[in-house]
Amino acid sequence: MTRVRVEGLAAGYGGAPVLRDVAFELRGGDRVGLLGPNGGGKTTLFRVLLGELRPLAGTVEAPGRIGVVPQTERSRLDFPVSALDVALMGAVSRLPWWRRPGRAERGAAREALTAVGLAAEADATFGDLSGGQRQRVLVARALVQDASVVLLDEPFTGMDAASAERLEALLRRLAAEGRALLIATHDVDQARGWDRVLCVNGRQVAFGPPGDVLTREVLQATYGGAIVEIPGGGAVLPAHHHHDHAAG
Ligand SMILES: Nc1ncnc2c1ncn2[C@@H]1O[C@H](COP(=O)(O)OP(=O)(O)O)[C@@H](O)[C@H]1O
Ligand SMILES: [Mg+2]
Known part of the structure; x- marks a missing residue:
């Protein structure tokens, strides 16, 4: 069941759009990874989906309740x-x-x-x-x-491995209950285990199953030069990909 449908979306803050050409859908039961560099437009997309930011172009259909787990702000x-x-x-x-x-x-x-x-x-x-x-x-x-769609903005950043595993298990369960999850992450390998990935870098680079989408070309277009190759593995990861082991 489609819970969110986005077509031809552009969004920005008064000047030129910071995000363009966005078209994807979120289905109940799916965990969708949202990949992109810092400043790539991930949080902006969340703000549009939440109705905080009006699209400059395109349409967003999201009839159900949308919950959000915002990027952690210690100041709050x-x-x-x-x-x-x-x-x-x-x-x-x-x-x-x-x-x-x-x-x-x-x-x-x-x-x-x-x-x-x-x-x-x-x-x-x-x-x-x-x-x-x-x-x-x-x-x-x-x-x-009672959100049927849950947006999570880099929830794994700064989390230790044990906390990350607990959250992964929780997200798996929420999806199994029929919710649609859109999860911003810097961890490409993590997104490989989910149902779909959406890559953005000022515009949509790709959307689809991880096996189809996460090619070297797409990762290059998503992260620009900021990717590193894993020797021998043929895999490429964003250069700022890391888990910091701060208390989680
Ligand atoms: N409130 C704002 N006003 C103006 N520009 C903004 C604002 N918030 C974000 N931007 C700009 O929009 C672009 C996308 O930012 P953002 O969506 O926060 O990216 P991400 O979450 O992927 O790091 C960046 O160039 C950022 O500087
Ligand atoms: Mg952000």
């Missing part, structure tokens, strides 16, 4: 909100304006935290959680929102 972590509060925010947009979240919503938020493996952290301060735990709280928020 000072608020003394609990993990449960953050998950609960997913309910607020669904309530009429005069209603505050009540017992049903709190129950849904706890259930979502349990689903992402964080039942015990419900009352912990969001900002005190590890990066990996915060990402999972934000996934819980999308679950409370």
Whole structure:
């Protein structure tokens, strides 16, 4: 089932478009990797899909609810909100304006935290959680929102291997439940394990199954000169591809 359909999309911030020629669809059950260099237009695409940015051209059809796990901003972590509060925010947009979240919503938020493996952290301060735990709280928020499409903006960046594995397993489960996931990542190898990849570099370079799309030519067009060859393997990866092993 197609959950998002984009055709002929261009987007920008007043000047020339920073992203052009975008056409793809997200189907329920699919994990789609969004690849592109820094400044390539990944976050801009998310903002268009979320309705924060109006397309300069083209159409976006997305009838269902869209949840987002934004690029982590440490500056926003000072608020003394609990993990449960953050998950609960997913309910607020669904309530009429005069209603505050009540017992049903709190129950849904706890259930979502349990689903992402964080039942015990419900009352912990969001900002005190590890990066990996915060990402999972934000996934819980999308679950409370009952999002049929979840956008994740570089959720694996700065995550240790154990946290990355937990998040991978969670994303696999969300897709198996029929949600469509669009996941910005710098990890080409990771995207090879998903259902589709969308490569952008100021414009759409390619969209399709990883086996068809992730050719040397496409990676070159996506990352420009910033790719390195893996000796003997024939694989090419973006030069800034790395896992930093900060606390996750
Ligand atoms: N608020 C903004 N105003 C003007 N230009 C922006 C703004 N946000 C991003 N850009 C520009 O749009 C281009 C794409 O940025 P972005 O979508 O953030 O890329 P990515 O997420 O792939 O790193 C970049 O050239 C960036 O400088
Ligand atoms: Mg970005």
